[in-house]
Amino acid sequence: MAAKHSALSLKILAECPVTKARACEMKLPHALVKTPVFMPVGTQGSLKGLVPDQLRDLDCRIILGNTYHLGHRPGPELLEKAGGLHSFMKWDRALLTDSGGFQMVSLLKLAEITEEGVKFQSPHDGSEMLLTPEHSIEIQNAIGADIIMQLDDVVSSTVSGPRVEEAMHRTIRWLDRCITAHKRPHDQNIFPIVQGGLDENLRRQCAKELIKRDVPGFAIGGLSGGESKEHFWRMVTVSTDELPNSKPRYLMGVGFAVDLVVCVALGCDMFDCVFPTRTARFGCALVRTGQLNLKTKLFAKDFRPIDGDCKCSTCAKYTRAYLHTVATNETVACTLLTVHNVAYQMSLMLAMHTSIIEQRFPECVQKFFEDMFPEKNYPDWAVKALASVNIVLK
């Protein structure tokens, strides 16, 4: 069923006949996005170390902003005055914002969750504040991202017991409050979030409830927070099984290459993670075989580019040896490595997109794992996860 108020349309270009992977075109108010897609994180209205032109040059179509940070600085009033975050940060392509709830729980020790919302002490003046579903949506409406997230009741993925079930039910109740509060359904797409901890039944139950709502897409949340990989992939696959084919599925907080490849096979379309850009700032470059820590002496006299096959502007011009001299010493190193790492993520996603269209996704997965694990010491969970969608790694 197409959403009544939708500013999103998903065109499935091809489905992998073997796995649950699919290649789509997702039309958003500010961009046409090819999926599977990785969305770099620009937490505070800037992707650290890059100007928007560089993201455009990397063919990046959608990035993330964090509601918790943006709601605090510059704040919704200023963003509204600026005409929204797109205009404020001069990014004319698509944006996605989270609800702010995750940061509240992960950054603030004193957060307390009640039916009303997330109660927390302001880290700035110590005063007690409350983030309600309505307030989260109000801020996200001011930010104006193409995709916004419901406020969910986030429980650490290592917690179990009745708290998890409570959070799942509350997440559904909060979704309804969010949908009611949402003032811009014509140009902003709200995604609910599948919760349910590491309990298969709760996940299924949650997803079944969410899909009754008229929403343009779905997210899978509460994962990638320290749970075992075995649990992780099972929860992902359970969730994608329940979610409708016709709508995009966003797996929150996932961005390691291996996880991306496996979860695309399990049917996820969208991903975000600070890892590729954060690791860049620490001097690490992502490559087919893993990562290079350019700080180490190993690269002092290595006059090759990070990756000879990479098409990014850093690889076109800079040697590992030069990057070694500036990594973590000069801010320009952040720029250079961030450009490369974003390019790496983009090209990995594009390779999957293309292989799905060309009906050779399983081969693409096999090749990826061979490059990453030349000794064939594949992680056990990945082998199992892929086997569950009919890819048996050689």
Add this chain to the structure above:
Amino acid sequence: MKFSVEKLVQGSCRLGVLRDVGKLKNQTVETPFCLLYTRGGSVPNLSNDTLGYVQDLPPVALMPLNVLAEHHETVQEYGKGIAEFTVMKDFLVCCTMQDPCTAAPSGYNDKTSVALWGRSGKMKVDPELFVKVQEAFQPDWFQCLGDADTCKTSSKKRTKKAVDNTLNFLDEILSKRKSSQTLQKMALFGSIGGGFSQFERERSAKETVARNVEGFALEGFQNDGEEFCQFGDKDFVDILSLTLKHLPEDKPRMMCAVLRPDVVLQAVRAGIDIFDTSYAYAATEKGHALVFDYNYHTPSEEVKDSDETKMSTPATESGFTINLGDKKYRDDFGPLLAGCKCFTCKTNTRAYINHLNNVTELQQGILLMIHNLHHYLGFFSALRQSLREDKFDQLEALIAQQKPHSPDR
């Protein structure tokens, strides 16, 4: 390298031309001009891509040796010189000793070597190592090994020692240069020091002139890496003018330092030809944007089609810069400088940069560096124009009007 003064304005301001500099065989460089300041081989905050957003860059990059010298073995093995190693091969390279923006700890130079402070601490550079570094880096021109560890309050003894050391190093480098083909291809600038001692300055100038150098690097005025506020004072202007009187007309004089526009004009009046863009970086580091007006034409004589120079003076503020960290820019949706044609001003607002400042985002440094470079280079272009048009006085008066009340603007 060949240099000639094309026009002498008001007795001491030199409008000149550099020819035959390194790779730039058929290209000339008009002076006074700015070297493009770099750190660790890159313009601070800017990659090759983002540097490309700045128009009309100078043809020569300034590469202070302090953080680079420790990589000389790598660059030697690389074999193609420092310009290519740092992805700055579109530029000529001038290697100097100390970074104009970084304080070098005082008290570590001696008769045999000069201390350079890089990432891994102190590196003692003696003439032999210095030659090795230059042979590896293959710059188009370089400043001779020298001891510039003096300032206004340095003792007589320290000042004399610095001059002695510098002259001895120059003799050693000149003698080593005879047997190095690589070094012979590069232009060599002798360092002129002597702190604020008239006697030592004259001695340093006369002795250096007597040796075979292609130009002169004026230094030893300050050793703390700060913005040269004291450059504004009379003692500095006097000692600089006096020193420069001893230099031949047909050789260029370079002074690399963080120089405010009013001080640049004083130095031009004293007879300096070559500067650098470290002021643009120093301002960027503070979260400041250069906004001073350098359009010295009165409205009736404004050059047509040159919107670039039609800039509004920031009415509410004195000083050459505005501080983007200031709360008052929170909801200021104007560009850094009205009418500015730089990449940053074309799309970004003061409010956005104020936000980036508040949350210490790296992009602030990129956007400000682009604007500040653009503006400082534009100022130099106006400066040359003013000399050509005999309107240096007007530019001076305009800049003087905007002189800040507090020294940090």
